[in-house]
Amino acid sequence: MDAEFYQTIIPMLLSGIRITFFIAVTGILIGIVIGSLCGYILQTEIKPLKAVAEVYIWIIRATPLMVQALYVYFVIPKWLGVDLPANTVGIIVIALNSGAFMSEIVKGALQSVDPGQKEAAASLGLNGAQILFHVVIPPAFKIAMPGLFNQFIISVKDTALLSVITVNEVTHQAQNYAALSFQTIPTYTVLALFYLVVISVLIVLQKWVEKRFCC
Amino acid sequence: MINICHMKKNFGELEVLRDINVHIHPGEVVCIIGPSGSGKSTFLRCINQLEKPSGGEILYKGENILDKSYDIRKFREEVGMVFQRFNLFPLLTVRENVCLAPVLTGHKSKAEAVTIAEELLKKVGLSEKADVYPATLSGGQQQRVAIARALAMEPQALLFDEPTSALDPELVGDVLEVMKELAKEGMTMVVVTHEMSFAHEVADRVIFMADGYIVESGTPDQVLEHPGEERTRTFLARFLTTDKTEKYAGLAR
Numbered sequence: 436m437d438a439e440f441y442q443t444i445i446p447m448l449l450s451g452i453r454i455t456f457f458i459a460v461t462g463i464l465i466g467i468v469i470g471s472l473c474g475y476i477l478q479t480e481i482k483p484l485k486a487v488a489e490v491y492i493w494i495i496r497a498t499p500l501m502v503q504a505l506y507v508y509f510v511i512p513k514w515l516g517v518d519l520p521a522n523t524v525g526i527i528v529i530a531l532n533s534g535a536f537m538s539e540i541v542k543g544a545l546q547s548v549d550p551g552q553k554e555a556a557a558s559l560g561l562n563g564a565q566i567l568f569h570v571v572i573p574p575a576f577k578i579a580m581p582g583l584f585n586q587f588i589i590s591v592k593d594t595a596l597l598s599v600i601t602v603n604e605v606t607h608q609a610q611n612y613a614a615l616s617f618q619t620i621p622t623y624t625v626l627a628l629f630y631l632v633v634i635s636v637l638i639v640l641q642k643w644v645e646k647r648f649c650c
Numbered sequence: 651m652i653n654i655c656h657m658k659k660n661f662g663e664l665e666v667l668r669d670i671n672v673h674i675h676p677g678e679v680v681c682i683i684g685p686s687g688s689g690k691s692t693f694l695r696c697i698n699q700l701e702k703p704s705g706g707e708i709l710y711k712g713e714n715i716l717d718k719s720y721d722i723r724k725f726r727e728e729v730g731m732v733f734q735r736f737n738l739f740p741l742l743t744v745r746e747n748v749c750l751a752p753v754l755t756g757h758k759s760k761a762e763a764v765t766i767a768e769e770l771l772k773k774v775g776l777s778e779k780a781d782v783y784p785a786t787l788s789g790g791q792q793q794r795v796a797i798a799r800a801l802a803m804e805p806q807a808l809l810f811d812e813p814t815s816a817l818d819p820e821l822v823g824d825v826l827e828v829m830k831e832l833a834k835e836g837m838t839m840v841v842v843t844h845e846m847s848f849a850h851e852v853a854d855r856v857i858f859m860a861d862g863y864i865v866e867s868g869t870p871d872q873v874l875e876h877p878g879e880e881r882t883r884t885f886l887a888r889f890l891t892t893d894k895t896e897k898y899a900g901l902a903r
């Protein structure tokens with residue numbers, strides 16, 4: 436518990452938090468794409484695609500994220516015959532995981548748009564894509580926004596589970612340091628405070644975004 | 651102009667339209683009255699195919715618009731619709747609501763659309779509301795915006811589905827005023843309405859629908875004042891006891 440401790444741990448955690456954020460942000464951006472596509476498919480009547488989306492969401496919801504990470508890290512590369520770097524696996528897992536949960540959010544948001552507005556747009560001669568992009572998506576996005584942001588916060592926290600596949604995110608860094616230095620109590624206390632501060636900032640940001648852009 | 655021949659529509663077992671034949675002529679105002687559930691909305695929605703008719707033909711400019719090869723968007727660009735619940739786009743301002751379709755369909759450039767929107771909003775008495783969002787408007791104002799939005803496509807005809815039924819009584823007048831103005835200018839209009847006074851004053855033809863059939867059709871004078879069919883008389887009589895148009899108490903006798 437001296438200056439040296441802080442001089443070592445803080446840069447470690449900072450570099451860890453960078454990886455945490457890199458994986459969470461990249462993962463969730465891909466997740467938004469997956470979630471938007473699946474969410475859209477879920478509220479159409481395209482049966483085969485719908486079935487694929489439903490199976491995907493079921494698999495993700497019915498398995499723990501840590502098991503998904505282990506599976507993608509250790510099993511999938513065996514099948515493909517290529518090694519996947521831990522960070523890449525981290526991004527894939529966060530993307531697949533957040534994508535599944537966001538599918539439901541997106542589906543709900545799309546379904547919540549008043550059918551009357553779609554009919555009004557159709558009655559003016561707009562085509563399907565124009566109706567989707569100009570009439571359905573803007574209000575749906577507003578409705579989905581809080582849920583999507585929430586999923587982002589969850590994904591940031593979920594990255595901690597990626598320590599199991601040696602992703603050097605912030606929790607894994609702290610584990611390494613604690614194991615080497617035996618400074619268990621201060622290390623994990625600082626780690627916990629780190630998450631507390633970072634997530635609190637995100638929660639404040641979320642509130643602000645909701646105030647600003649929703650309602 | 652729009653010739654509807656033997657149009658049928660069923661929802662599963664339920665036959666909503668049984669055999670509808672209506673020819674709508676250019677410049678004509680046709681009012682459709684009838685009891686709730688008689689298929690009036692379905693009839694309008696089948697014309698622009700928000701519902702797909704189960705049978706029959708709709709001829710427009712010499713083409714059957716029910717043909718698979720016909721692009722219904724072409725018809726919808728030329729025949730607008732005004733809904734009972736306005737259905738404005740809530741995240742767009744009044745002006746944007748009016749401009750959206752002409753711009754997206756390539757009818758107008760952005761600048762032209764804005765100019766036309768100004769004119770139309772002036773026409774419906776809402777010039778000063780161009781930059782506000784629909785939620786801040788009264789129902790009557792929203793409906794007038796919806797009419798302006800439909801007019802922005804410069805339609806050949808307009809379909810109205812109970813345009814004043816969702817409005818507080820004191821707001822009905824402004825909307826009907828706008829519609830009367832349109833009728834005077836020669837707009838072809840098909841209006842489903844419970845406003846008997848409007849039908850009486852503005853319609854060239856009144857159609858009474860019940861159970862998916864056209865029971866009676868004729869001038870307002872014929873249908874509203876001297877109905878030939880028992881069903882029409884019953885409907886109008888019941889209507890008068892429940893409705894606000896006491897001043898037309900003489901109509902159904």
Ligand SMILES: Nc1ncnc2c1ncn2[C@@H]1O[C@H](COP(=O)(O)OP(=O)(O)OP(=O)(O)O)[C@@H](O)[C@H]1O
Binds near residue numbers: 686
């Ligand atoms: N999408 C639908 N699916 C199933 N049944 C429907 C559908 N739309 C309308 N119907 C039924 O068709 C019948 C006619 O409905 P419609 O809305 O055309 O009546 P309406 O004359 O407009 O009545 P109102 O005066 O109450 O508006 C009703 O029995 C209604 O329940």
Ligand SMILES: [Mg+2]
Binds near residue numbers: 692
């Ligand atoms: Mg109706």
